[in-house]
Amino acid sequence: MHTLQQLQNRVAAEILALPIKSTPPDLYNPIRYALSLNAKRIRPALTLLSCQLFGGTIEQALKPAIGMELFHNFTLLHDDIMDNAPLRRKEPTVHAKWNTNVAILSGDAMFTKAFQYIIAAPDAVVKPVSALFTDTALLVCEGQQLDMDYEKSGTVKIEDYIQMITLKTAVLIAASLKMGAIIADTSTHNAHHIYEYGKNLGIAFQLQDDILDVYADPEKFGKQIGGDIIANKKTYLLLSALYHANIDQYEQLTDLLHDTKNRYAAYEKISRVTTIYNALGVKEMAAEAVKHYYQLAITHLEAVEMDAPQKQMLYDFGSDMLQREL
């Protein structure tokens, strides 16, 4: 039985050794570059882990697992164009290093390669595996669209936010696990519950990330503390604060959000917003939500029919996940 870390290492080695053509250079070099950036390879490792835990082999699931990682990296590539992000994994994004056209087209090629790996699933399951992949890909597109819509929208309900992060982040974790289950040919009961386990865990993880952005130990957190506040990101914390604020707090918050004149230095904006968050107790509200979705995930994991030592690996993954970056 391989550990998740071993499976991540296996996928990382496979990704590095992936055959990628060299011409046209502007089509294929960005793919090679994007895949060379440091990444944890969690999603494909989950596909392998799930396949293994349900009685399948690593080899059966390896290519579709790589397909999931290629897809994930494709979404990052295109999302970074849309979000105008200069950096990804501390390195220049493809559109910044080359240009937007190169990022669009090499992204399309990476998506195509993802599908090539997905359809290398064993014959008996190629249809359900491909259907899971395409259904999930469409949901991820919907999630990215909602994210862009909500950025411009004045009013976003917390339930809409949960829906957005479910589509943008959680369903890919869910599908990675379910894909392994399908390849291992387990029951639809198990495939359903492992999906729901992954989905709810993914939501909990994203909410945890919202908390960490403001409240993490700067020594341990990989990103800039308060980055979401500076970017006016409509996180669970901000949406909860706007919902629970009294008139005075609401005005302060919207003033800080609409600080088009840049009257506030970054550290001051972070400090003022955090003060309101603390007064309202939104950290605790978000922590409650994390607990809620984590509990839902566990309920689904309990419903999975699997021997205890195997299932323990999934419990461990869940609790580890809420303590580290995906």
Place this chain on the structure above:
Amino acid sequence: MHTLQQLQNRVAAEILALPIKSTPPDLYNPIRYALSLNAKRIRPALTLLSCQLFGGTIEQALKPAIGMELFHNFTLLHDDIMDNAPLRRKEPTVHAKWNTNVAILSGDAMFTKAFQYIIAAPDAVVKPVSALFTDTALLVCEGQQLDMDYEKSGTVKIEDYIQMITLKTAVLIAASLKMGAIIADTSTHNAHHIYEYGKNLGIAFQLQDDILDVYADPEKFGKQIGGDIIANKKTYLLLSALYHANIDQYEQLTDLLHDTKNRYAAYEKISRVTTIYNALGVKEMAAEAVKHYYQLAITHLEAVEMDAPQKQMLYDFGSDMLQREL
């Protein structure tokens, strides 16, 4: 036996009735819009025609055929961003009507939907059909990259140009025909030759289009005469002219190409370039090339094992194709 026109009509009706979600609107409305524009639906009709001629049924091939059309429209959507094109089929392009981000993401969603239709191929052929689709999609990406590379490059050889149009245009015609052949479960011999037939016909068609851009009857040609000349497009005519020009003609041509000061009105530029084309006889050279690739196509069609009345439909398609717009 359905005619090509009947099959085009069938696909057109299916495309109009395609179930497309309504939310998020900015993700799905552009797909609906792009598919509502007037189009001939040649590629999916060829998949159906080929399947029918090789003894399969229309129903077997319908969904993968729609997948080919969705893919084709996806490439137009993303190409139009990269080419900064304001119009497509005389209507505003998606990135012009909405914005670039919407065009990127709705294109990704349309590509995903294309996959969904491709994998609805009959179980027995879903792997080869999907593999043909992904291999072709990657080649089309390469073709678009070469097209962008050549736009910026000073020196493009005619053979490189042929390679580019093969990838960007011809392989999709080829794959549309081959897909029908695979679904009808014909021999690999037939599948190979119908592919090569479509590929060479596609090349001949594109070269014919290069000629028509300059020499078409304005009454019959759907586009502006001389559009390629105005856009400095490196067509077969221009590349042949640059190759065969004497020093004086070469200097005149490069002066016209690099007319950054816009000294020449559009009609004057077209007239001057056409005069050089006429002096060099590049129209005749291009017509020779069309004939060459058309003849290659016919040779492959002859190698296909098929009853004469069926094969006649493909001969007719080939000769019709060189007299009209795809």
